[in-house]
Amino acid sequence: MLNAQALLYDAVMVPAGWFGLNHARQRLVEGLSGHVLEVGTGTGLLLPVYPPGVSTVAIDIDPGLLARARLRRPGVTLLQADVQRLPFSDGSFDAVVACLVFCTVEDPARGLAEIRRVLRPGGQLRLLEHVRSPHPTVARIQDRLTPAWSHLAMGCQLNRDTVSLVAASGFRITHRSQRLHQLVEELVAVPA
Known part of the structure; x- marks a missing residue:
């Protein structure tokens, strides 16, 4: 039996797919091969x-x-x-994919360190995230909305600066595409 949280998640995410999220998901996994880990799969939309x-x-x-x-x-x-404690050996995967995940991870630096650990040499992290706006007014609005939103949306943080976290966690960003007025980031990164 499906739980209410899974049904609510899909009720929100499926319509978002019609407005561009489905295409972003496809771009995220295009060209992947080998052994891939998807962290935070949720209801499996990807x-x-x-x-x-x-x-x-x-x-x-x-x-x-x-x-x-x-x-x-x-x-x-x-x-x-849990991405913060992955049950896999070092160098187990050719790629790790995360789609709208790191906004809810309690310790994102630890999760990113775990991803680095399980990636094989030359492996890629592919990430799609909503992020803190670079525009001060929008960022302040995100800051104000985040406590209530987090309570409603499984801990989601609207104002997380995920791009900086990825770079500070020992990754080199090889591709970056900003969408929706810089509120969404598509990243490809490799261990530095």
């Missing part, structure tokens, strides 16, 4: 768009969200796990 032949392992901390993800792409390895 799972159906992985290229054929990609061996995917997807994790989330919420078992109710994982139950919904199982329906989206049978055969994918799904595990209940």
